[in-house]
Amino acid sequence: MKFLLIVLVFLASFVLEAKSVSKRKVDDLEQRIEVLEKKVEALVGSKSVTGIRIKDSKNEIIQAGVLGRGTASGSELSADQQAEIYKKIENFKENQSKSQKLLDELMNEDF
Amino acid sequence: MKISSVIGLILFIYPFLASTQTFKKGEGSEFLMKSNGQRAKLSIYVSSITKKNLGIEFHFGTGDLFVSNMWQQFSMSLNEEAPIKITSGYFKASLSRPPEKMSEKHFYSNKGVQIHDFLFSKSSDIEKDYIGDEKIELISGTLIAKHYRKKSDGQVVDYWISSKVMPIGLVKLVSKSHKINSNNYSLELNSLLRNVKPAIDPSKAIPMSQSTSNLLDSATTK
Numbered sequence: 001m002k003f004l005l006i007v008l009v010f011l012a013s014f015v016l017e018a019k020s021v022s023k024r025k026v027d028d029l030e031q032r033i034e035v036l037e038k039k040v041e042a043l044v045g046s047k048s049v050t051g052i053r054i055k056d057s058k059n060e061i062i063q064a065g066v067l068g069r070g071t072a073s074g075s076e077l078s079a080d081q082q083a084e085i086y087k088k089i090e091n092f093k094e095n096q097s098k099s100q101k102l103l104d105e106l107m108n109e110d111f
Numbered sequence: 112m113k114i115s116s117v118i119g120l121i122l123f124i125y126p127f128l129a130s131t132q133t134f135k136k137g138e139g140s141e142f143l144m145k146s147n148g149q150r151a152k153l154s155i156y157v158s159s160i161t162k163k164n165l166g167i168e169f170h171f172g173t174g175d176l177f178v179s180n181m182w183q184q185f186s187m188s189l190n191e192e193a194p195i196k197i198t199s200g201y202f203k204a205s206l207s208r209p210p211e212k213m214s215e216k217h218f219y220s221n222k223g224v225q226i227h228d229f230l231f232s233k234s235s236d237i238e239k240d241y242i243g244d245e246k247i248e249l250i251s252g253t254l255i256a257k258h259y260r261k262k263s264d265g266q267v268v269d270y271w272i273s274s275k276v277m278p279i280g281l282v283k284l285v286s287k288s289h290k291i292n293s294n295n296y297s298l299e300l301n302s303l304l305r306n307v308k309p310a311i312d313p314s315k316a317i318p319m320s321q322s323t324s325n326l327l328d329s330a331t332t333k
Contacts, residue, residue: 050275051252053302055141061310062154063180063206064172 133278134160139304140279143250146296149173153298155279158184158309164198165189168309180204184311185218201311202323210311211319217327247271247282249300256282265290276300 139156151173159166168184182203188196200213242258256271266288272280281300288294319327 050254050273052249052254052276052300053251054305055302056305057137057307059137059306059308061206061308062156062170062172062304063310064152064174065178065180 134165135278136160137304137306137308138278139307140276140281141301141304142281142298143301144171144296144298147292152301154304154307155281156304156307156309157278158311159186163189166309166313168307168311170310180206182210182310183213184210184309184313186313199313201313201316202319202327203311204323206310210313210316211323212316213319213327214324217324245271247273249282251301254282266294276303 134157136157136159139154142153142155144151144153151171154170154172156168156170157166158168165187166184167187168182171179171181171183173179184201184203185197186199188198197215197218200215200218201210202213202217203210237259240259240261242260244255245258247254247256254273254275256273258269258271261268261270266286268284268286270284271282273282274280276282281298283300284298286294286296
């Protein structure tokens with residue numbers, strides 16, 4: 001009987017701990033989503049007092065089918081923002097290439 | 112979808128709005144447009160502003176599968192006592208080609224509600240079409256807007272105006288016609304525009320080609 005009680009208490013604490021971990025994960029995810037939402041909002045544009053989105057064309061001609069400029073293309077990124085993203089992708093590729101090179105060297109040393 | 116009739120309808124709002132606010136170059140509105148199952152975006156923005164003239168440019172674009180662009184620009188004389196009058200119009204279908212000067216006959220659609228029903232009337236005349244203040248729910252937000260209704264030749268146009276979405280002011284427009292299918296469409300405000308560069312430079316305009324004229328003829332006649 002005593003053993004059974006210990007097991008029950010243990011199980012209850014385990015469930016509580018699991019719940020606590022899940023809650024922390026949810027909180028963490030919510031925080032990350034909030035940060036991402038702010039980033040997206042900054043990229044897409046601000047909102048007016050009415051809640052209607054404001055698009056800043058940054059002195060560009062409006063045209064459909066041009067990434068970052070179109071009103072019908074679905075993309076709202078400006079040319080500068082696109083350039084920044086491409087730069088980050090290039091940096092990522094470069095770092096990945098360096099990591100791979102380092103890994104290859106280590107593998108060669110081992111064998 | 113006859114874009115000229117849509118543009119014509121938009122223009123009528125200006126006598127009402129011009130006297131009530133200050134225009135700023137590059138500011139405007141982007142609308143989601145639906146017509147017979149087709150979707151497009153219509154952007155309207157101020158292309159130029161002087162003491163005597165107001166330039167308004169329209170961009171009509173689709174870009175889901177086949178990208179198409181079209182710009183039209185109208186210059187309107189601003190006179191506090193007289194109604195606004197269109198003094199010139201320009202058409203452009205490609206950025207690589209120069210704009211073409213429109214003839215006066217292409218300013219208007221000749222069926223249903225007409226631009227000149229509004230353009231050549233006093234702003235107080237529009238007030239007779241006022242129905243009431245209504246709450247309009249858009250994808251982009253919710254607004255209280257003034258509801259107007261205009262009827263002509265089987266076409267009924269309901270439109271909602273709010274001073275909070277200036278300089279264009281238009282929140283929503285629904286056009287219905289049992290006579291002309293292309294007069295069945297709706298516009299809904301999607302976003303406000305800032306710092307838009309006009310695609311049309313009137314100083315570079317060339318006379319309109321016959322093919323463009325034929326194209327606009329088909330768009331402005333039934």
